Amino acid sequence: MKEYLQASEVIDWQHPLVLELANKIASRYQTSTTIAKACFEWVRDEIYHSYDYQMNPVTCRASDVLKYKTGYCFAKSHLLAALLRANGIPSGFCYQRLSLNNNGEPYSLHGFNAVYLPEIAWYRVDARGNHQDVNAQFIPPKEQLAFKINFSEEAEFQNIFSEPISLVVEALQAHSTWDDMLLNLPDISLKMLDKYGIDLKNDAN
Numbered sequence: 001m002k003e004y005l006q007a008s009e010v011i012d013w014q015h016p017l018v019l020e021l022a023n024k025i026a027s028r029y030q031t032s033t034t035i036a037k038a039c040f041e042w043v044r045d046e047i048y049h050s051y052d053y054q055m056n057p058v059t060c061r062a063s064d065v066l067k068y069k070t071g072y073c074f075a076k077s078h079l080l081a082a083l084l085r086a087n088g089i090p091s092g093f094c095y096q097r098l099s100l101n102n103n104g105e106p107y108s109l110h111g112f113n114a115v116y117l118p119e120i121a122w123y124r125v126d127a128r129g130n131h132q133d134v135n136a137q138f139i140p141p142k143e144q145l146a147f148k149i150n151f152s153e154e155a156e157f158q159n160i161f162s163e164p165i166s167l168v169v170e171a172l173q174a175h176s177t178w179d180d181m182l183l184n185l186p187d188i189s190l191k192m193l194d195k196y197g198i199d200l201k202n203d204a205n
Contacts, residue, residue: 010061010078010163011078011081011085011163012061012062012063012082013081013085015082015155017066018184020087022086022087032089032117033117035087037081040115040127043127045129045130045181046069047071047076049071049073049076049128050075050181053070054178055068055070055178056176056177058075058175058177060169060172061078062079064113065079066079070140071138072172073110073111073128074109075172077164078124081093081113083107086116089114091114092113092122092160092161093112093164094111094113094160095110095111095112095157095159095162096149096154096170097155097157098149104153105111109168109188109205112126112127114160119140120140123140125134126147135147153190158199159199167185170186
């Protein structure tokens with residue numbers, strides 16, 4: 001589990017702001033599962049999704065997501081991982097490929113997290129932020145993510161990465177405004193999965 005607890009340039013959980021919040025959240029709970037749930041709900045509800053709220057800047061590093069209180073789904077997953085790792089809870093990164101308009105092209109990756117819970121092992125959670133059409137929850141062992149797979153070119157990947165994939169980090173770092181990022185969201189076609197070492201979930205389609 002060591003790789004799922006490490007700090008990095010993007011998952012900078014040793015940053016004072018991240019540590020302060022992680023400790024504050026953990027002080028109210030007794031178990032890793034209740035701490036994980038509280039961290040998830042904090043990121044889901046207190047960090048504003050960049051597209052939903054049309055907020056700048058585009059963030060990537062966990063501490064920047066916390067500083068500016070906004071981020072795309074990928075960035076929110078970076079902060080959640082940082083808060084979890086700061087509390088000694090292993091966490092990783094998961095991705096789906098989704099239709100942006102729910103009707104085929106264009107497609108984009110969607111990022112969320114997996115957290116290791118002692119009672120059930122890996123458990124996936126999606127802190128992108130709820131709204132009228134999204135209701136992601138932390139109710140183990142049942143998973144309740146933000147989105148489901150509906151089209152043949154959409155996909156759910158089974159990998160749990162210890163670091164965000166490079167394509168996502170590069171996209172976030174290359175754009176500074178939410179609307180520019182919206183036009184350049186990262187995507188990996190199903191034909192290119194091997195290049196990134198990505199495996200499809202057996203029940204994805």
